[in-house]
Amino acid sequence: MSDEGQNHEGRPDLIPASMLAAFAYCPRLCYLQWVQGEFQDSAETVDGRFQHRWLDAEEDAVPEDFQPFHARSVSLTAPQAGVCCRIDLLEGDGSHVTPVEYKRGEAPKTPLGLYEPYQVQLCAQGLALRENGFQCDEGMVYFIRSKDRVKVLFDPEMVGRTKKLIAEVHSMAERGEVPPPLRGSSRCDRCSLAGICMPDEITALREMEAEKESKMASDVAEETKHEGKPGGVRKDESQEKVRRLLPDRDDTVPLFVVGQGNIVRKRGERVEVWTKEGKVSEARLMEVSKVCLYGGVEITTPAMMELMQRNVPVLHFSHGGWYYGICQGMSHKNVELRIRQFDWARDPERSLALARSMVAGKISNCRTLLRRNDPEAPQEVLDLLERLVREAEDASRMPSLLGIEGAAAEAYFSRFASLLKCSQGFSFQDRNKRPPRDPVNAVLSYLYGILTKELFVTVLAVGFEPYLGFYHQPKYGRPSLALDMMEEFRPLIADSTAINLFNNRELAPDDFIKTGIGISLLPEAKKKVVAGYERRMQTQIAHPIFGYTVSYRRILEVQSRLLARVLQGELKSYPAFVTR
Ligand code: SF4
Known part of the structure; x- marks a missing residue:
């Protein structure tokens, strides 16, 4: 152990007692929380913090003269244990002394009451x-x-069980392998990390x-290959088994603020947008997933x-939508994932395998x-x-895959004009960009x-480095x-949103302006495009592998x-993700 009480991987040597409880509940939960630093609030965790607030408010010192006392939030380390x-x-x-652990809710109706x-x-x-x-022979759990008050005796049997679990947690962390998810367990229904862990999804995919x-080994691979989706996954095999343990969609939505001189402020539990008027x-605040500021919009320090x-x-953008940068709180702590990402990105074979599925x-x-x-x-x-x-599934080299993607794009966009059913004079010849030369390409580029x-923020939140890919090679910025x-x-x-905007006549020719080198969207047109995009992201669809219904935003x-x-x-x- 180093002086800081951390091992060489930066993980504390000492296991927090709360993580031991997580391990006893589910080893995978402990790994996700302790080793990978995952945390997700749920109604229970928020309520738990609220119920604990008077205990967490301040730490009391333990008197050294051992007189009768009550001390709150006492922190201790025990290197030998x-x-x-x-x-x-x-x-x-x-x-x-007697430690008292506060728990929200009611004492369980079990023989031990715990x-x-x-x-x-x-x-x-x-x-x-x-x-x-x-001297400590027992503890109490108090259910708020x-x-x-339910007593726990620290008898030899309980001490032996606790020490055994401590040893198992250490050995799990040493191995550095995330334990498999529980199978069909009701514990997952109550687990705040279910949306991150995805127990049924991972189990179903591993079985597939x-x-x-085994099918390939028995020489039935040819048939599987023709039916199969990229990544070798088929819907029917898992549809019955997968519970949707994550919310079907985000209850939070992005806040877009467009307009020179607008100010974003915080007031109580709300975020407000002000102009001079x-x-x-x-x-x-609890309903905002991200804040996108376009042009000279200000935001106050409290907000x-x-x-x-x-x-x-x-996220900060120029008035025209050029992305300047992002401000966010402390970044994700899952350094283990980033190390793996860098390893994979350095390995051409493994990068190609991922790229094949994506293309x-x-x-x-x-x-x-x-x-x-x-x-x-x-x-x-x-x-x-x-x-x-x-051919993409079988591509043996990255240049071949690029060629396949190019050929597919040419074939696809050769029919794109026929997807536009509006009669307002919009047409599409080919895909062009930087700058787009017609309204349809301008909308596609904007989307x-x-x-x-959106994906930049999503992969960042999951714990990835957004600038390091597997198909798209590293390039500054x-x-x-x-x-x-x-x-x-x-x-x-993106393409579906564009088609809907044109076909539903939400965009008109006067939504666009011809510049010297191309076509741009006017500010009002950008708002329409963003609104159409948001509608698409909120759309709920059946997941083709897992069978449950979720929004596109959740699918990302x-x-x-x-x-x-x-x-x-x-x-x-x-x-x-492949639809049928
Ligand atoms: S969702 Fe289930 S398997 Fe996953 S961490 Fe929670 S309890 Fe464990």
């Missing part, structure tokens, strides 16, 4: 107290709602991978600090969009795209830009990973987390 703890309340009488995680957490506190010179491998809009504390990013997914989704919306699409175009999906920023993740979503989100997060699981060795291949 290998634990540290923060005791909610320590009741003392002479040298004899679950094991609470028992070992208290016993670890007892071990820490003993190592610090106190039912006002029950194992099944695929007064307040023009407001939103509840910025509050958003940082809530991990709500603030094949994109081509497949382009084909589906044509098949659904272009009844006159020539069969040879659809056949060509289908063949290119298979790709918005989607890139290029958010390569966000661009990688965007491939499969370009047709589903699910896919990013699946990529993380591939890098961390839980999944063998990245299952791109």
Whole structure:
């Protein structure tokens, strides 16, 4: 142990007693929280903090003369036992002390009146107290709602069980492997990390991978390959098994502020937008996922600090949508994921494997969009795209994959004009950019830009380095990973939004301005495009692999987390999001 009490990987040597409780509940939960630093608030964790507020308000010193006392929030370390703890309340009488652990809710109706995680957490506190010179034979759990006090005896059996669990946590952290998820456990229903852990999804995908491998071994691979989706995943095999343990969509939405001189302020639990004339809009802080400021919009320091504390990013753009940068609170602590990301990005074979899935997914989704919306699409175009999906899955080199993607884009955009059904004179010849030369390309470019920023924030929140990708090579200022993740979503989100905006006549010719070198959207047109994009992101669709219904915005997060699981060795291949 170093002086700082941390091992050479920066992880504390001493296991917090609360993490021991998490381990007793589920080893994977402990790993995600303690080793990977994942945290997700739930109604229970927020309520728990509220109920604990008077205990957490300040720390009391333990009197050295061992007189009767009550001390709140007592922090102790016990290097020999290998634990540290923060005791909610320590009741003392002479040298004899009793730790009291406060829990929200009611005492469980079990024979012992307690679950094991609470028992070992208290016993670890007892071990820490003993190592610090106190006599401690029992602890108490106090249930705030039912006002029950339940005793835990630190007898040899309980001490032995606690020490065994401490040793198991150390060995789990040493191995550096995230434990597998629980299978079909009701514990997952109550777990605040279910949306990050994705227990049923990971189990289903692992079973599919194992099944695929065994099929290949028995020489049925050819059939699997033709039916299969990129990443070798099929929907029907898992649809019955996967519970949706994550919310179907974000209850939070982005706040876009456009307009020179506007000011974003915080007032109580709300964020407000002001002009010189007064307040023009407001939103509840708890409902804001990110704040996008366009042009000369100001934000006050209290508003910025509050958003940082809530991990709500603030993105700054020029009036024309050029991305300047992002302000956010402390970045994600999952350094383990970033190390894996750098390892994978350095490895051409593994990078190619990921890129194959992403590009094949994109081509497949382009084909589906044509098949659904272009009844006159020539069969040879659809056949060509289908063949290119298979070629992308089998590409042996990155340059070949780039060539396949280029050929697919040419075939897809050759039919894009036929997807536009409006009669306002908009037309599409080919995909052009920097600058776009017609309104349709201007809208596509604008939407790709918005989607890139959305994925930038999403992969950052999951714990990735957004600038390091696997398909898009590193280039100064290029958010390569966000661009990688965007491939499969370009047709589903950006292209679909553009088609809807034109076909629903939400955009008119006077929404665009011709500049010397190209075509730009006027400010009001940008608002319409952003509104159309938001509608698309809120749209709920059935997940083609897991069967449950979620919003596109939530799917971006699910896919990013699946990529993380591939890098961390839980999944063998990245299952791109492919619609039917
Ligand atoms: S969701 Fe289930 S498997 Fe995952 S960490 Fe929570 S309890 Fe463990």
